[in-house]
Amino acid sequence: MLRIGRIDYANVTPLFRGLTTCFPCEGYQIVSGVPAVLNSMLAAGEIDVCPSSSFAYAVNAERYLILPELSISSAGPVASVLLFSRVPLEELDGRTVLLSAESATSVNLLKILMSKRFGCRCTFRVSDSGIVAALEEAPAMLLIGDAALRSSQVGPAPYVYDLGSLWYDWTGLPFVFALWFCTRTAAAEHRQEMATLAGQLLVAKEYACRERERIAAQAEEASWMGRERLIAYWRDNISYNLGKKELDGLRLFYAYGAELGLLSAEPDLVLFS
Numbered sequence: 493m494l495r496i497g498r499i500d501y502a503n504v505t506p507l508f509r510g511l512t513t514c515f516p517c518e519g520y521q522i523v524s525g526v527p528a529v530l531n532s533m534l535a536a537g538e539i540d541v542c543p544s545s546s547f548a549y550a551v552n553a554e555r556y557l558i559l560p561e562l563s564i565s566s567a568g569p570v571a572s573v574l575l576f577s578r579v580p581l582e583e584l585d586g587r588t589v590l591l592s593a594e595s596a597t598s599v600n601l602l603k604i605l606m607s608k609r610f611g612c613r614c615t616f617r618v619s620d621s622g623i624v625a626a627l628e629e630a631p632a633m634l635l636i637g638d639a640a641l642r643s644s645q646v647g648p649a650p651y652v653y654d655l656g657s658l659w660y661d662w663t664g665l666p667f668v669f670a671l672w673f674c675t676r677t678a679a680a681e682h683r684q685e686m687a688t689l690a691g692q693l694l695v696a697k698e699y700a701c702r703e704r705e706r707i708a709a710q711a712e713e714a715s716w717m718g719r720e721r722l723i724a725y726w727r728d729n730i731s732y733n734l735g736k737k738e739l740d741g742l743r744l745f746y747a748y749g750a751e752l753g754l755l756s757a758e759p760d761l762v763l764f765s
């Protein structure tokens with residue numbers, strides 16, 4: 493049985509709805525968690541495959557394979573990776589910025605942007621605080637996923653920066669927040685099942701784009717986000733594609749990560765096939 497991680501956020505809901513609607517999934521064990529937890533479970537071999545932090549792929553690339561044509565990315569605003577700040581971004585130089593404990597990619601994207609794009613030297617600290625308490629402790633905090641979506645509805649800070657937009661405006665490239673990747677061990681032991689899943693996910697991706705309204709009508713997230721806003725988020729912000737431009741953006745992220753010493757080296761992008 494394949495053990496599949498599922499990010500606990502609205503960003504993957506259409507894809508998983510596509511998977512479970514289009515295919516019998518009794519042969520799959522689906523385990524939910526935030527990206528940081530899924531990253532650790534995959535590294536420990538406790539799950540076989542999941543959509544998770546593109547940064548986590550790079551840290552242990554020799555142990556993983558990327559499922560083709562899949563990602564969680566954005567070409568412009570992503571809406572769910574947000575820096576909430578009490579002051580304009582340029583004024584964060586020399587200050588402390590709090591970081592979501594759920595992320596691996598976005599925290600490193602923020603470090604790259606602050607250093608290379610804005611020339612700000614910040615102290616970064618991971619925090620579990622809610623956004624209101626966090627902004628009493630520090631001038632800014634990065635949130636991802638549903639916490640970012642929910643906080644943006646409350647409007648806790650005068651300045652809100654979308655990291656997908658900051659990256660796109662700077663580089664002209666999409667940003668790949670998450671990849672689907674599996675352990676090489678699972679790919680070897682369950683080759684046929686993994687190939688079947690990889691194919692099913694491409695069908696699920698088509699379904700996810702075609703049936704957004706139907707999926708939103710049944711989605712729990714509509715209760716707090718509103719159905720129209722949820723549909724707009726899936727349509728206008730989140731992309732599941734991994735084409736040439738996304739791969740160029742991913743390679744550039746890894747190059748900056750290596751340059752700043754956030755990664756020991758730029759990883760090879762090795763696909764499951």
Ligand SMILES: C=C(O[C@@H]1C=C(C(=O)O)C=C[C@H]1O)C(=O)O
Pocket residue numbers: 499501503527543544545546564570572573594595596597598599636637638669670
């Ligand atoms: C677009 C998003 O990308 C996410 C960001 C991740 C990270 O920062 O490590 C990991 C998975 C994605 O869920 C989001 O959280 O909404």
